[in-house]
Amino acid sequence: MPSNFDLRLQHLEDNIKQDQALLKDYEDSLRYEDEPRRKAKYRREIDQLRESANRYQKEYDELRMQITGESNVQMQNVAIELQQMNTRLDRLYAGQKAIFENINHLRQGLLARYNAGEQNIILAITEQLNQAQMVMISTVLDAIETDQVTEQEMQLILQGIQQNITKLQQNGTALSASQAALAEVINAPGLDFKHRLKVGIPLIPFILDYEGELELGTGINLKGAWQALVLRFRGE
Structure with a gap:
């Protein structure tokens, strides 16, 4: 034994x-x-x-x-x-x-690109992003800040973000507090257009996830426009 x-x-x-x-x-x-x-x-x-x-x-x-x-x-x-x-x-x-x-x-x-009042909101967003997503966002923001993105491309991206957020809200999808706060900023008419776009960029990975789940079907192909920018500025 x-x-x-x-x-x-x-x-x-x-x-x-x-x-x-x-x-x-x-x-x-x-x-x-x-x-x-x-x-x-x-x-x-x-x-x-x-x-x-x-x-x-x-x-x-x-x-x-x-x-x-x-x-x-x-x-x-x-x-x-x-x-x-x-x-x-x-x-x-x-x-x-x-x-x-x-x-x-x-x-x-990423946080350094935003003013002090927005940094806590952006921080909450970035804590839900993976490394590859943050690299993509930084790449596109670099291009926007150095005027490598045309006015037409920027308008297309911003409108795509706005349309998708509106569709999400109409579908009853609850945004997180930080996502909702950024949505208010990008829809504020008194703010500089480029700044509203920069604030909206970190929302794109979440919008694309929702788009896949809900088939938002908005008039603007945000996924295609976003991928085209990322590929172009990553040299692919």
Whole structure:
């Protein structure tokens, strides 16, 4: 009959193997996931695996103290698996930190384009954008600010944003507080046209998501106009 020591060791090894498999799944999910909220969920799950790894290490250390001679093969295997798990967690944390720092740099660059009264609203919007979306927005804003976008193109984009927002509201789609606040700005007739456009640009990824779900069917092809600008100024 297995001893209490053997049972604890086997249970520890089984748990580590299960968490190793979960960690692999989360690594793969983070690699291919773009949606910020789902990415945040995976990061929370990985944080829990780090806590589990710390408990496993404590359990292993307690078992190790019960051995008077050399470790048996199973103890050595558990030590290797623990080391592998901690190494993968460290590597994953380092990679996520680099990604976070890059995204934060992009976000700060976007915020700097807006006045102090708009920055909190834009911040709430950018926290829901992934890295690729922020790069696209920055690329188009650069082109607008350096007068590389024609008046006709800017009019088309702004009208497309306005029409889609109107359609969303008519369909009863509830905008977030930050989205609704930006919608008010871009529809304010007294503001500079180019400024209203710049404020509306961060809304485009959300509008295109809604457009796919609701088939808004407005008169202006906002998706086509947006993609044409992005491709042109990214040199593709």
